[in-house]
Amino acid sequence: MDLSECLNLADFEERAVERMSKMAYEYVASGAADELTIRWNRQAFDAIKLNPTVLNGIGQPDTRLSLFGQELSHPILIAPTAYHKLMHPEGELATARGAGAAAAVYVVSSFTTTPLAEITREATQPLWFQLYVRDDRELTKSLIQEAEDRGFRALCITVDTAVPGVRNRQEKGGFRLPDDVITHHMPGPLDEKKPLTWKDIEWINSFARTPVLLKGILNASDAEKAIQSGASGIIVSNHGGRNLDTVPATIDALPRVADQVNQRVPVLMDGGIRRGTDVLKAIALGASAVLVGKPVCFGLACAGAEGVTKVVEILRTELEIAMILTGRATISGIDHSVIWK
Numbered sequence: 001m002d003l004s005e006c007l008n009l010a011d012f013e014e015r016a017v018e019r020m021s022k023m024a025y026e027y028v029a030s031g032a033a034d035e036l037t038i039r040w041n042r043q044a045f046d047a048i049k050l051n052p053t054v055l056n057g058i059g060q061p062d063t064r065l066s067l068f069g070q071e072l073s074h075p076i077l078i079a080p081t082a083y084h085k086l087m088h089p090e091g092e093l094a095t096a097r098g099a100g101a102a103a104a105v106y107v108v109s110s111f112t113t114t115p116l117a118e119i120t121r122e123a124t125q126p127l128w129f130q131l132y133v134r135d136d137r138e139l140t141k142s143l144i145q146e147a148e149d150r151g152f153r154a155l156c157i158t159v160d161t162a163v164p165g166v167r168n169r170q171e172k173g174g175f176r177l178p179d180d181v182i183t184h185h186m187p188g189p190l191d192e193k194k195p196l197t198w199k200d201i202e203w204i205n206s207f208a209r210t211p212v213l214l215k216g217i218l219n220a221s222d223a224e225k226a227i228q229s230g231a232s233g234i235i236v237s238n239h240g241g242r243n244l245d246t247v248p249a250t251i252d253a254l255p256r257v258a259d260q261v262n263q264r265v266p267v268l269m270d271g272g273i274r275r276g277t278d279v280l281k282a283i284a285l286g287a288s289a290v291l292v293g294k295p296v297c298f299g300l301a302c303a304g305a306e307g308v309t310k311v312v313e314i315l316r317t318e319l320e321i322a323m324i325l326t327g328r329a330t331i332s333g334i335d336h337s338v339i340w341k
């Protein structure tokens, strides 16, 4: 595919829909129930206005940051998304190569359709691992240890999926994994009987050797409990609107969580990031970095590794433009004052 046709992230979805099976497209694009949260994730970003300052003499802004002792070139991470072989025959290997070329951290899903060993061989940038805790806690422990032994540098425990959401559209799309698409590290779909609790988080923290982030926190009291349970970081997320419909947009939830956390641990966010200005707004409202889900899946479906790279590069370039035009030379210089009150 001629990637020069894709000037922004929306262009990838327009082209991906023609290339993907209906089942795969509906799986990626859909949200829970009436899809209100998925819509709000975007509307809330659109409603935030920016407050630029001029004549700052900024030529090339510096997008670097340090997170958990890791030096990152920019604050745009690839969110964990399942089943990449549904989107492209090279699956997670293409994603890892694409992330490498875009200097992006790739958070690999527990539901990867490529074994972790193969992904690590392909990666040239840091990998993090997203964990679904299964009823079999020993299997969970050995998966964490395998990821750590293979060099994954952080663990993101997803805490917002005690049960799968009401995924009407996904079901209507006929979601089913083809027989040759295998989730090597997850025995079967999520159907857990032994609910995950704060005690499990303390247990994982007792042996984890990498920073543990909790993904799927939306309010201040859970953010506090996360810190008390030993979490090293928090990801404000509503799972891209796929689990519990009518929860708020993540950009609306972010400031309360960030206030409560008060810089004790890094707060990241995802949900609806589609423009560089969204990245800037998220950082201004308390995020250290952001993650991007659906657009990366569409980039992968359009053009494999190159599509993934281009999605991240477009966002990074747009972020740099937004930094110059608002007068912010560095990531740490992006604060509340960039928001129009």
Ligand SMILES: Cc1cc2nc3c(=O)[nH]c(=O)nc-3n(C[C@H](O)[C@H](O)[C@H](O)COP(=O)(O)O)c2cc1C
Pocket: 027, 028, 029, 041, 079, 080, 081, 082, 109, 110, 111, 130, 158, 215, 237, 238, 239, 240, 241, 242, 270, 271, 272, 273, 291, 292, 293, 294, 295, 297
């Ligand atoms: C196709 C797809 C699969 C996903 N799979 C996972 C997953 O395996 N684990 C997880 O924690 N989140 C998963 N998510 C949620 C993303 O990590 C992320 O929270 C969300 O996509 C961010 O919103 P955005 O798509 O608007 O960028 C998935 C999202 C999508 C779209």
Ligand SMILES: CCCCCCC(=O)C(=O)O
Pocket: 082, 111, 161, 163, 164, 165, 190, 239, 242
């Ligand atoms: C339906 C619950 C398990 C889904 C696993 C992948 C995922 O998180 C998703 O959003 O899809």
